[in-house]
Amino acid sequence: MSPVMYNLLNVVLILVCVVFGAALLTWLERRLLGIWQDRYGPNRVGPFGTLQIVADMIKLLMKQDWVPPFADRLIFIVAPAFAMFVVVAAFAVIPMAPGVGVVDLNIGLLFFLAMTSLGVYAVMFGAYASDNKYAMLGGLRAAAQMVSYEVFMGLSLMGVVMLAGTFNLRELVLAQADGWFIGPQIVGFFIFFMAGIAESHRTPFDLPEAEHELTAGFHTEYSGMKFAMFFIGEYVSVLMSAAMITVLFFGGWLGPAWFPPLGWFLLKTMALVLLMILIRGSLPRPRYDQLMSFGWKFMLPLALVNLLITGALILI
Amino acid sequence: MKQKTGLGQYIYIVWDYFYSNIVTLVKVASHTFTKADTVEYPEQMPYLAPRFRGRIVLTRDPTGEERCVACNLCASACPTDCISLQKTEDESGRWSAEYFRINFSRCVFCGMCEEACPTYAIQLTQDFELAEYERQNMVYEKQHLLIDGPGKHPDYNFYELSGKAVSGRAKGAGTQEAEPVNLKSLLP
Amino acid sequence: MNATIDNLVTIYIDGSAYQVKAGGHLLETCLGLAKDLPYFCWHPALGSVGSCRQCAVQLYQDAEDQRGRMVMACMTPVAEGMRVSLSATMASQFRKQCIEVTMANHPHDCPVCEEGGECHLQDMTLQSGHTQRRHKGHKKTYHNQDLGPCVGHEMNRCISCYRCVRFYQDYAGGDDLVVLGSRENVYFGRHQDGCLTSHFSGNLAEVCPTGVFYDKVVSDSYTRKWDLQSAPSICSHCSLGCNVSVGERQGQVKRVTNRYHSQVNGYFICDKGRYGFAHSNSDQGLYQAQVQPLGDTKKVTCDTLHGLDYVAQIMNELGAENVFGLGSPRASVEENFALQSVVGKANFYAGHNAIQDAIQTQVLHQLTQPDIYTPSLKQIEQADAIVIIGEDLLHTAPRMALSVRQASRNLGFAKAAAIGIPKWQDEPVRIHTQNQLSPIISVTSAATDLDDISSQCVHLAPNDMCDFARALASAVEGQFDGSGLSAKLHEQVQQSLALLAGAKRPLVISGASSQSPELIDLAAQLALALGRQSGSEAWLSYALEAANSMGLGLLNKDPKHVGDLALRVQQQSTPSALIVLQTDLFALSTQAAALCENLRHLVVLDQLPSATSDQADVVIACASSFETEGTYVNNEGRAQRYFSVHDKQSRPDAWRSLTNLAAMVIQAGPCSDAVTQLASCTKFDDLCHLVSQQGGEFAHWCDVAPSADFRIAGMKIPRQTHRASGRTSLYANENVSESKQPEDADSALGFTMEGTPINKPSALIPQVWSPGWNSNEAINKFQQEINGPLKGGEAGLRLLDISPNLPLAAAALIPSITIGAGQILAHTQNHLFASDRASALSAALKQRSTVISARMHPDTAAAMGLVDGAEVCVALAQAQWLLPLTVDASMAVDLLLLPSQYQAPISAGHLPAAVNLSAVTQEVN
The missing domain is CATH 3.40.228.10 (Dimethylsulfoxide Reductase, domain 2)
Incomplete structure (x- = not known):
């Protein structure tokens, strides 16, 4: 197989798997939430309700593709595509196993951070283009939240970078051959995990799309496939956060040899996804001011202290 | 709440929040092993309480006559105004409904009509399976509402107690009724 | 009512001081002060007899007296410094016990009682607090009587308050409703079954505090009071203008009840007003416009606007000066005014014959005299x-x-x-x-x-x-x-x-x-x-003669009648057209046939068919007085407005058809100012404004009733009660999606239940209701004082009092009738239940109309060789009428009285006249 073909296969397979994985995640989440709330969740379509996603897809495709007459048409259409684009693009740098991964950038971590910070634009575009007060409030909340959480998200990873001495994600994984960074960087993990949830605006940090206060926040006016792109984008973002945590703190594909490296990677990622769903199923949403003060007054100092201590330890 | 301030207090609060969230997560996760409360309806019928309020019926009295006397109280009690009827009268003076219509697409099954009914005619049953593809089919007329039995109050017969003369029951023949007054009598 | 009246006294009720009028009794004083005090036997028009013991109150000697004594409020005159308590335990317990005894024999039949929901007994029982029958004995029962087609009888419900006989005998002078029996077994009824003869018997249903006497006509297609969509209306059957409240349900007028007006009808109306509403529901009525184009032999139905368009074409073809209008004393002032505007004053004729016209002119002449x-x-x-x-x-x-x-x-x-x-x-x-x-x-x-x-x-x-x-x-x-x-x-x-x-x-x-x-x-x-x-x-x-005779007279002060019109049409060389408003020419005058012959076009606006509408080539169906708004001027010159009870889409208001006609006429070319102004009217208030611009008696026309802009707390006055039921179900059999409630741009009343039930202006009270007072007795909450005017002043406007005009001209003399040999002078004998087509369509009244017969003094009959009961033939011009003869010794001599009968060969409009009278010999085949 030629390297070009190999790379192409890599790209296509990963893209398809990621998108399908995200779609499947919607079903998984509903089933799990159902189980934890003493219900069944969607169990009617296909075996265990797995075809629910097909049914949902058909429904979303059948829906009228409606653009509000008062909306800014171009931006309104571009916004969901952009949301989808940035998360999928961020996935490009994630090394899943030796030889599995789209690109191997030496600044992979920075690329990842750059792409996730672009995500806020999609939200802002969608909110702004909708010309709707709930969407606007949701957009404002999203912007403030993502900008705030971006800060210590980056800082929390600096500990890992300091330990490994590289921005290259593959090298970061290999640097954990002696021990996962979860050990020395437990605080960094905690901060990054929180920030990851906040970046994909999921409960308990789903204030931009809080149903009870803002109907659906920034995507109030969206329906059909455009809504689906926001929606799937969110789940890709969940997958991405989990994959990134696996890579940075849980040694990526590393594991005993009786299981293939890709298997280890997926297993660890899945476990983290389950944890995120459990959090969604359990924790309530804070007030907006609580969210901001938690970010700025607790997480940021914590990230800085973590950085300081990590640096100090390395110097010693 | 403790009034202490300082770092100790700060750490305590952080720990408290952290701990409570962890406990929550564990408790929710423990539900993985509890049985679901869901009743899988079409295959499995749910338990309906004796006072469950479902589809409305019109009952008959023990003699098989329609109980409804078209007094209009159910219609006036109805919060969604979904009952309408028209009174008619047979030769003997017995009132009944000329038409009796319930628009089930508006009905909220609150049971106010049953409560208002002075003759136990209108009763709510346990049937809740009323779905239709055509909304127009949700409009029930008297022939759709009438059942053959007396429903919840098998012995009640309004005209036994009303004092009104109707076919088969002359004046004074009802329960707790005296013979009609004889105006020509001079006896004390 | 008026604080400056000197005979005011101060009384203390439950510790509060009130300034009240001296001379009344405590019950009416308390009710006048908006206090709730139960009563049965007292009626504001019948006075007090103190028999029901329900209005007991505690009366105290002075401020120190804590015990007091119980008195019946209705029998106790108010006096200066009087101290009473309505809430005293002893009095309220007594009231409760009294009603408990009363209710011991009252049947358990409220669901099948026509009075249920507007029952004074229900209201008073609740008010006094009695809820549970403790007496376990048997209930008394009575046999009922058949009291005719109007009033039903269910004697079980009686509480022996005696109101019925006090109204029937003492107030209305009837003699066939009596109290029978003795002791506690009294019975209110007739000596034997049969129709109540009083023409006011329908009031028994309102007077009876419970359902002993009920309205049988209402019962036939029964609707509870709370379900009726009601509007204030004016009775259209005679010239007195009694105020009535008309109730409608599902497009049918269900009943007419009395609406209190202190100066006009008070608490009672006659049976014709109460039962003569069936014409508006009649399937014989006109509901669609009909047009018969020239040359065709049959009328085809079309919608009203097409019909009006056809009339506009006729008017443009013939020229405005050749189109005449015939107004009606049965149509409202606004309708007559609109017709007058369309055809012009010179071409407007009153729907009167020569004698009626002279009488109307003479009446106005006399009533406008200063003395x-x-x-x-x-x-x-x-x-x-x-x-x-x-x-x-x-x-x-x-x-x-x-x-x-x-x-x-x-x-x-x-x-x-x-x-x-x-x-x-x-x-x-x-x-x-x-x-x-x-x-x-x-x-x-x-x-x-x-x-x-x-x-x-x-x-x-x-x-x-x-x-x-x-x-x-x-x-x-x-x-x-x-x-x-x-x-x-x-x-x-x-x-x-x-x-x-x-x-x-x-x-x-x-x-x-x-x-x-x-x-x-x-x-x-x-x-x-x-x-x-x-x-x-x-x-x-x-x-x-009719409901709006006075209004038509005032509108048409230069009187011209059908005879004048017939003459003018005959003399005219150009073809002409006539627009007739709610009048039957053939019942009015013997010249009708000749008049119709000479006309090119005959246009009729009416709600019921008549001989004239049969002849007409254009018939515009228009709303009856229950479906439109308008103003009648009664015999004392009081202008009173009535309002539509419901909205019958298929027959528009006559005034609206005429304004639409005016709008179509001005499209074709220049017109008179009157037509242009009329064409600009889109709402009833616009038309009222136009009427008021005539000045004189009509100067304050817009003040007769509040305009359509009137609102209480931003809301219209609801025609429906707040308990109206079945909105989402009434028409669900036709379409499960409810249609919007119709809107009424022409009055301050809405076809909904939305709005406040209080503080309504007296002209806009659809029906009386007050919390705890569901029966018509609730009127005491609307009066300034008992038997006094309604709060906010009486409705209506006496036009003759405000007119600055000099007396109107007297009528020209009518030549006296010459009686030839073998002829006799015939006059009309009116009969309340048979005289007009509106009541002829009421099944109940039809049953009560007496046998049709000609009447004559026995001496006159003998002179003409006739005997009682003989079949006679009355001939006038071409018309012949076979009917039996009754001799009546109480009558004047040399006079034949012919019954006024709807669709009779010789109608009241043709009389008085000298008629030929001959006996009919029975031919045996």
């Missing part, structure tokens, strides 16, 4: 001597007959007042006065219903009536010499003169059914003479 005052029905009750000339009031103005009956008691009231018995002490007044009645002189051509209270009944032929009136007038003036009168008449005049001698407030009543303009004039002379004798204003009241 003459025409009293309201309430004021008629205050007259102490009444002369009725030529009018059988019970059949032409029934509510006025009831007022006259009340006036007859004034002598007794005065006598009782002299020894300190107040008017409301019903029984003492009656015992004290025995059978003494105020003088009432009834001069008619035959026996009338008022003869039993008349001090003198004179039955005269129409010409003799004129002589009598003339002689009596001059006798009152002291110039009577008796010359030219028969000895009998002379004696009768002397007798009348003696009766009228002491009168302080005399009143003369005459009316259109005398069919004699001269008599109208002579009645006024008599009134003036009596006025001068008593030193007061001359009181004169006329019963007119």
Whole structure:
């Protein structure tokens, strides 16, 4: 197989798997939430309700593709595509196993951070283009939240970078051959995990799309496939956060040899996804001011202290 | 709440929040092993309480006559105004409904009509399976509402107690009724 | 009512001081102060008898008295410094126990009782707090009677309050509803089954506090009061303008009930007003416009706008000067005005024949005289001597007959007042006065219903009536010499003169059914003479032909009638068209056929078919008075507005059709100002504004009732009650999606239940209801004081009082009727339940109309060789009428009375006339 073909296969397979994985995640989440709330969740379509996603897809495709007459048409259409684009693009740098991964950038971590910070634009575009007060409030909340959480998200990873001495994600994984960074960087993990949830605006940090206060926040006016792109984008973002945590703190594909490296990677990622769903199923949403003060007054100092201590330890 | 301030207090609060969230997560996760409360309806019928309020019926009295006397109280009690009827009268003076219509697409099954009914005619049953593809089919007329039995109050017969003369029951023949007054009598 | 009245006293009710009018009793005072106090036997119009023991209150000696004693509020006159308590435990316990005993025998049949939901007994039981029957014994039952087609009977429900007989016998003068039995077994009914004969029997359903007497016509297609969509209306059956409340459900008018007006009908209306509503539901009615294009033989139905377009084309073809309009005394002022505007004043004719026209002109001429005052029905009750000339009031103005009956008691009231018995002490007044009645002189051509209270009944032929009136007038003036009168008449005049001698407030009543303009004039002379004798204003009241006779007269002061129109059309060389508004030409005049012959086009606007609409080539169906709004001017010149009860889409308002017609006419070319102005009217208020621009009597036309912009708290006044049911179900069988409620741009009333039930202006009260008062007795919450005007002032406007005009011109004389050999003078005998087409369509009234027969004095019959019961043939011009003859010794001689009958060959409009009369020989085949 030629390297070009190999790379192409890599790209296509990963893209398809990621998108399908995200779609499947919607079903998984509903089933799990159902189980934890003493219900069944969607169990009617296909075996265990797995075809629910097909049914949902058909429904979303059948829906009228409606653009509000008062909306800014171009931006309104571009916004969901952009949301989808940035998360999928961020996935490009994630090394899943030796030889599995789209690109191997030496600044992979920075690329990842750059792409996730672009995500806020999609939200802002969608909110702004909708010309709707709930969407606007949701957009404002999203912007403030993502900008705030971006800060210590980056800082929390600096500990890992300091330990490994590289921005290259593959090298970061290999640097954990002696021990996962979860050990020395437990605080960094905690901060990054929180920030990851906040970046994909999921409960308990789903204030931009809080149903009870803002109907659906920034995507109030969206329906059909455009809504689906926001929606799937969110789940890709969940997958991405989990994959990134696996890579940075849980040694990526590393594991005993009786299981293939890709298997280890997926297993660890899945476990983290389950944890995120459990959090969604359990924790309530804070007030907006609580969210901001938690970010700025607790997480940021914590990230800085973590950085300081990590640096100090390395110097010693 | 403790009034202490300082770092100790700060750490305590952080720990408290952290701990409570962890406990929550564990408790929710423990539900993985509890049985679901869901009743899988079409295959499995749910338990309906004796006072469950479902589809409305019109009952008959023990003699098989329609109980409804078209007094209009159910219609006036109805919060969604979904009952309408028209009174008619047979030769003997017995009132009944000329038409009796319930628009089930508006009905909220609150049971106010049953409560208002002075003759136990209108009763709510346990049937809740009323779905239709055509909304127009949700409009029930008297022939759709009438059942053959007396429903919840098998012995009640309004005209036994009303004092009104109707076919088969002359004046004074009802329960707790005296013979009609004889105006020509001079006896004390 | 008026704080400056000097006879105010201060009383203390439950510790609070109130300034109240002296002379009344405690019950009416408390109710007037908006307090809730239960009662049964008392009725505001019937007075107190103190038999039901329900209005017990605690009366205290002075401020220190803590115990007090119990008195019946309805029997206790208010006095200065009186201290009473309604809430005292003893009194309220007593009231509760009383009702518990009353209810011990009351049947458990509220669900099947027509009164349920508007039952005074239900209200009072709840008010007194009784909820549970503790008595376990048997309930008394009674057999019922068949009381005819109008009133039903369910004697089980009786609580023996005696209101029914007190109304029926004492107030309305009926004699066939009596109290039978003895002790606790009293029975209210007739001696045997049969129709109640009083023409006011329908009021029993309202007077009875429970459901013993119920409205059978309502029961036939029964609707509870809370489900009725109601509107304030004015009865259209006679000229008195009784206020009625009309209830509708599902597009059908269900019932008509009394609507209180202190000056007009008070608490009661006649049976024709109550039961004569079926015409509006009739399947014989006109519901669609019909057009018969020239050359076609059949009319085709079309929608109203097409029909009007056709009429507009006719008007443009023939030219405005060749289109005539015929107004109607049955149509509202606005409708007549719109027609007058469309055709122009010069081409507008009144729907009267020559005699009716002369009478109407004469009536207006007399009533606009500065010395003459025409009293309201309430004021008629205050007259102490009444002369009725030529009018059988019970059949032409029934509510006025009831007022006259009340006036007859004034002598007794005065006598009782002299020894300190107040008017409301019903029984003492009656015992004290025995059978003494105020003088009432009834001069008619035959026996009338008022003869039993008349001090003198004179039955005269129409010409003799004129002589009598003339002689009596001059006798009152002291110039009577008796010359030219028969000895009998002379004696009768002397007798009348003696009766009228002491009168302080005399009143003369005459009316259109005398069919004699001269008599109208002579009645006024008599009134003036009596006025001068008593030193007061001359009181004169006329019963007119139809609901809006007065309005049409005021609108059309330069009177022109059907005869004039026929002549003009005949003389005209160019083809002409006639627009007829709610009139049957053929019933009006014998010239109708000739008139129709000469017309190119005949356009009829009506809600019921008639001989005229059959002849017409364009028929525009228009709303009945229950479906539109308008204003009638009653016999005393009181303009009163009525409002649509429901919205019948298929027949638009007549006034709207006429404004639409005007709009179509101006499209074709230049028109008169009147047409242009009319065309600009889009709402009823615009039209009222146009009417008011005429000035004179009409200057304040917009003030007759609040305009369509009137709002209470930003909301319209609801026609439906707040408990109205079935909105999402009534028409669900047709379409499960409910349609929007119709909107009413023409009045301040809405076709919904949204709006506030309080503080309604008196002209806009659809039906009376107050919390805890579901029956019509709730009216006490709407009155300023009991029997007083409604809060916010009485509705309507007396036009004759505000008019600055000089007296209108007198009518030209009508040539007297010459009676040829073998002929006899025929007059109309009105019958309340048979005279017009509107009541002829009411099944209940039809059953109550008497056998049709011609009437004659036995001597006259004998002279003509006729016997009682013989079949006779009456011939007038081409018309022949076969009917039986009844001889009646109470009648005047040389006179034939023909019944006024809907669709009769000889109608009231053709009379008086000299007719040929012959016996029909029975042919045996």
